[in-house]
Amino acid sequence: MKDTFDAIIIGGGHNGQILGGYLTKAGLETLVLERRMEPGGGLCTEEVTIPGFWHNLHAYFLRWLPDLPFYKDLELERYGIKVKMPPVQTVVPFSDGRCLVFHMDEGKTIKNISYFSRKDAQTYKDLLGRFRAINEKIITPEGYSPPLPSQEKKALLEKSELGREYLAISKKSPLELAKEFFESEQMRAMVIFVVTTRMFLADEPGLGYHFIQALNGSVRGSFCMGGSHYLAHGTCKFLEAHGGRLWEASHVREIIVEGGRATGVILDDGRRIHARRLVVSSVDIPQTFLELVGEDKLEPHIVQRAKNFKFSRFVLFSAHLALNEPLHYTSTPFNPDINAGFNYNIGLESTEDFLGHVREINEGIPPKKPGMQCAVPTLHDPTQAPPGKHAAFLWQFAPYHLRDGGPQAWDRIKAEYMEVCLERWRQYAPNLNTSNIIAKYAFSPLDVERKLINMCYGDHCVGRASQDQMLENRPFPGLKPYRTPIEGLYLCGSGSHPFGNITGAPGYNAANVICEDLELKKWWNPPDLRELWSKLQ
Numbered sequence: 001m002k003d004t005f006d007a008i009i010i011g012g013g014h015n016g017q018i019l020g021g022y023l024t025k026a027g028l029e030t031l032v033l034e035r036r037m038e039p040g041g042g043l044c045t046e047e048v049t050i051p052g053f054w055h056n057l058h059a060y061f062l063r064w065l066p067d068l069p070f071y072k073d074l075e076l077e078r079y080g081i082k083v084k085m086p087p088v089q090t091v092v093p094f095s096d097g098r099c100l101v102f103h104m105d106e107g108k109t110i111k112n113i114s115y116f117s118r119k120d121a122q123t124y125k126d127l128l129g130r131f132r133a134i135n136e137k138i139i140t141p142e143g144y145s146p147p148l149p150s151q152e153k154k155a156l157l158e159k160s161e162l163g164r165e166y167l168a169i170s171k172k173s174p175l176e177l178a179k180e181f182f183e184s185e186q187m188r189a190m191v192i193f194v195v196t197t198r199m200f201l202a203d204e205p206g207l208g209y210h211f212i213q214a215l216n217g218s219v220r221g222s223f224c225m226g227g228s229h230y231l232a233h234g235t236c237k238f239l240e241a242h243g244g245r246l247w248e249a250s251h252v253r254e255i256i257v258e259g260g261r262a263t264g265v266i267l268d269d270g271r272r273i274h275a276r277r278l279v280v281s282s283v284d285i286p287q288t289f290l291e292l293v294g295e296d297k298l299e300p301h302i303v304q305r306a307k308n309f310k311f312s313r314f315v316l317f318s319a320h321l322a323l324n325e326p327l328h329y330t331s332t333p334f335n336p337d338i339n340a341g342f343n344y345n346i347g348l349e350s351t352e353d354f355l356g357h358v359r360e361i362n363e364g365i366p367p368k369k370p371g372m373q374c375a376v377p378t379l380h381d382p383t384q385a386p387p388g389k390h391a392a393f394l395w396q397f398a399p400y401h402l403r404d405g406g407p408q409a410w411d412r413i414k415a416e417y418m419e420v421c422l423e424r425w426r427q428y429a430p431n432l433n434t435s436n437i438i439a440k441y442a443f444s445p446l447d448v449e450r451k452l453i454n455m456c457y458g459d460h461c462v463g464r465a466s467q468d469q470m471l472e473n474r475p476f477p478g479l480k481p482y483r484t485p486i487e488g489l490y491l492c493g494s495g496s497h498p499f500g501n502i503t504g505a506p507g508y509n510a511a512n513v514i515c516e517d518l519e520l521k522k523w524w525n526p527p528d529l530r531e532l533w534s535k536l537q
Helices: 014-025 069-073 106-114 118-143 150-157 161-170 174-181 185-196 209-217 229-241 285-297 300-308 336-340 351-362 407-426 445-451 505-517 529-534
Strands: 004-010 030-033 088-093 099-103 245-247 252-258 261-267 272-281 315-323 343-346 372-375 390-398 437-443 489-491
Touching (some): 004 261, 014 030, 088 336, 118 209, 150 529, 161 209, 185 209, 252 272, 272 505, 315 407
Antiparallel strands (some): 252 261, 261 272, 315 437, 343 372
16 A cells, blocks of 8 residues: 655545645645545534435535635536525524515515614615625635734725724624614524524624624525535545545544654554655644644643633534424414525524523533524425435534533433424424424534544534634644644644634645645635735725
8 A cells, every 4th residue: 555645634524625635736646534434524414313314414504615716626516516505595583473584685685674673674785785895805815815914914904994894893793793783683683693603602802704704694505415525525526536545544643753844644553654745634733733743742832822722612512303394484474485494593582592592501501592503404405305304403502511410411411402402493383393303313512522533522613713713813823824833744624714614714725835835836826815905995
């Protein structure tokens, strides 16, 4: 078996595969090593209830996917990936029988908001154009570039009206902005929902730019036909079509460091794989530095910063359902479009509902009054269940460490807590009953960590989105973007800028940095922040 490559990438999640695709086409002989038998990481679709029902255990809502750079560069449509963007996007039913429905159609969304507040409808209309411009010219390019130093960024953006608005908004928390811009609790609840479901805490100061992203992203949700795992299959096909390799069941236990340089890896079975030019880790920050490299090969301040790396306080409990029929909501008479929604806010009807969750989760208590993100994928893709049947899921924010019993207590309470969540959903959709539910599967934060070991403490995004761990501070201050103190060792996972979620940006950005360091020609066209922001109006 071949044991030497130009580049070795640890972890076959989407970022590792995407980086592998870029490096392979740039001319490097590249190997991606995946611990599990199924590559893709969070792009995971399995028959966890009964055969024939496919469930997306981690990623499902793939926002902006057709517009993302890696989707186009890796020619994923050519490799069989089909993406759909449902017309009825984000919906929330209320206990008074009304509902708020966001459509891809801007006019329909504005009309629906006006049922609750004409002022909010006008505000939303006014914000859309400005926020779309900020997102397209500032936020998205920054996500697909190594972050600039904060002072340089500020100096560039202060020169334009658009940049100044971005900077002012960014100082605040999304919750502050929701209250500032909108008067109705229904609209505030909708905005807070779309912020938090991207795994950003709405009360986190200094992250107001996620409010801008959320408002735009609430009507740009897409999914991969057949299940999220097909997206991983597509990236893998590109990698292999250009000469790269992906080895499954290949758990890396050590990064070989010789003379201060990464020269290869050692697998669990003792095999040594050598790297002529570089090694890249897509796994979490503590595991990379403290276990794979080893504390003895790092300066004490790097070791301490890796130990201090923070994971999210809010993680996900989920339940996956096999159903006989689709759900019908009590809000149907108010707006029948609710039955065709893509992304459902079930139970978060006000900002106080969100704040109540924060208090309980900080105390180690699963929220007693759930407020969940829910979906019935088969409304839009019948292939994920047998003919006439449906697959559904719910995601509920919860603590990893339970007050009573710690994380291990999830094994004892998860079935019971699933019933609490289902009862909450049933208050809005009464036919979510025993005659409709064929089978169900509870998936706790502890189960998440067991399945994907880099999602420490059940953190889907592999590192907290706090002001001190975002942009140039991600993963921690003192590192150049995507580089490490070990020569020839790079980072490409969600612990790097910009964050988790299925963006492909960490892998994309790592490719930019590596090609610059190795003086390889880039076959793609990454954004130049300095040039772009200097031309803003």
